[in-house]
Amino acid sequence: MSHLGLVTIVVRDYDEAISFYVGALDFELREDTRLDERKRWVVVAPRGARETGVLLARAANARQKARVGEQTGGRVGLFLYTEDFDYDYTRMTARGVTFLEAPREERYGKVAVFEDLYGNRWDLIQPYHDVVRS
Incomplete structure (x- = not known):
């Protein structure tokens, strides 16, 4: 059996990113290991998540900074x-997360789009468990 372990988000600064994901989104900091004088291995994940985390x-x-x-x-990617x-x-x-729309009901669940501190778009979604995915 396979699963997706990590998804990478390119950030400007480790500490500001940790502050947002842990403080505003209430993720847990799973790892913060210094690899050298400039590079760290920083993993956050939603509290209670068992598989996928965010690196x-x-x-x-310059190329990475532009991304x-x-x-x-500009699409929802997470x-x-x-x-x-x-x-x-x-x-x-209440913690300052910017939602781009009011919550809405869809066939598959309740959802609203928000942005992280860099402008990456996310869906916050509570799926309806009785919806059959095809």
């Missing part, structure tokens, strides 16, 4: 699943 990778050159916040060309949409939406809003 925060500091942009190291910060634009990794998916999906944060929740079991209590209203609680997480309220908590995240």
Whole structure:
């Protein structure tokens, strides 16, 4: 059996990224290991997540710096699943997370698009468990 272990997000600064993901999104810091004088291995993940985490990778050159916040060309590229949409939406809003729309009901669940501190777009989504995916 396979699973997706990590997804990379290119960031400007390790510490500001940790502050946002841990402070505003309530992720847990799973690892922060210094690899050399400039590079760290920083992994965050939603609390309780068992498989996939987010590797925060500091942009190291001009090409990478140009991609910060634009990794998916302005599309939603990350999906944060929740079991209590209203609680997480309220908590995240109170912590300064920018939502680009009001929560909406879709066939598959309750959802709203938000941006991380760099402008990457995420869906906060509480899926309806009775929806059959095909």
